Amino acid sequence: MQTASSLTFDTDLGSDVDDVLALATILGSPELDLSAITTVYGDTLVRARMAARVATVAGRSIDPIVPGRTETRSGRPVWWAGHEGALLPDLDRETVATDSDPIGVLAASPTVVAVGPLTNVAEAVERPGHQIEQLCVMGGDFLSADPEHNIKCDVDAAAVVFGSGVPATVIGIDQTSRLRLGGAVVAELEAAGSLGQLLGAEMRQFWSFSASDSNVPHDPAAVLMLTDPDLFTFATGRIEVDGDGITPFTPGDGPHRIVADLDAEAVAQRIVDRILVACAGSPTQVINGGGRSSGRDLLA
Structure with missing residues (x-):
């Protein structure tokens, strides 16, 4: 994958906490040039105002x-x-x-890093003369015949993309x-x-909503495909989208x-390391290989 010299983050931030964690992961990745959020x-x-609040708390414009x-x-x-923005007063x-x-x-x-339904992105790739060279997407299920949330929410858009x-x-x-x-x-x-406290509160809120005691960082993992591709095993081919949102993948030639596969422990550790960089406001603290997180029990 090419270096993300100018990146737009397209997100349904505010519902599942993984979107806000993905934004923090981007903000803690100095090699990524986040130029816009949609x-x-x-x-x-509300989602845009939440993203603006997170950026402000992180000290970023x-x-x-x-x-x-x-x-x-x-x-x-x-x-x-229904809980979108509930913990962030005066969003207006x-x-x-x-x-x-x-x-x-x-x-x-x-x-474009796209971690929500693909409605915006579909319209963008249809625009004549668009300059999108690469998409980085969280979506689909490639090991079962079940539709995944982001694809299912707008099947028509996913099929276009x-x-x-x-x-x-x-x-x-x-x-x-x-x-x-x-x-x-x-x-x-x-x-x-402050940023860490905001993120922690959002994580706890989602625990209450989902009756869980842990979070699945779906969207931050998509960011790491750009920054840390060595942690993943990729297969090339073609994705199709059927009318129910199921995403069959055919290996071989394709875009x-x-x-x-992925190194689950290392991916989780690297996500936390990059978020902590964003919390500290010091991108020089990124440690290659996830050293600062090594040995941490992420589920304790």
């Missing part, structure tokens, strides 16, 4: 942050958890680019579900300053790569 699916203004498409291309009703004070064109922002970005021929590297829920972050990570984050 939000998708449901109340995208991301411009533009643009609310994107609210409705799905397929017409499927939007699933809304956050400045976001409501007058900007989210599709134009995406279409002008060489690299994977049928467009734009090169895409994709991690499915079959691999991300092998990852867990538990109480030890939350405690470490909450001791790491797509999927994660066929």
Whole structure:
């Protein structure tokens, strides 16, 4: 995969906590140039304002942050958890680019990291003259005949994206579900300053919502496909999307790569290391190989 010289993060941040953890992972990765954020699916203004708050707390200025498409291309009703933004007071004070064109922002970005339904991205790859050179996607399930959430939410959009021929590297829920972050990570984050406290609170909120005591960092793992490809085993071929959102993969020639295997412990550790860099506001603290996390019990 090419270096992400200019990256746009397309996200449904605010529902599952993994989106906000993915944003923190990007902010803790100095090799990534995060030039814009677009939000998708449901109340995208709330999602954009949440992203702006996270960036502010992290001491970063991301411009533009643009609310994107609210409705799905397929017409499927939007699933809304109901806790989006609940822990972040006065979100209406956050400045976001409501007058900007989210599709134009995406279409002008060489690299797009897409971790929500693909509604925005589908419109961007259809735009004549788009400059998207690579997509980095969290979505699909390549080991079962079950539809994954991001694909199922807008099957029509996913079919357009994977049928467009734009090169895409994709991690499915079959691999991300092998990852867990538990109480030890939350405690470490909450001791790491304002951003860590925000993230810890969001993680605990999602535990309550999902009746769990750990989080699956689906979306941060997608970021690591750019920064730490050595932690993954990829297979090249072609992804298709059927009418139910099932994503059969055919190995061989094709514009797509999927994660066929990963080093689960190292991926989880590296995610935490990069998030802690974002919390510290010091990108020089990244330790190659995940050294700072080595030996940490991430589920304790």
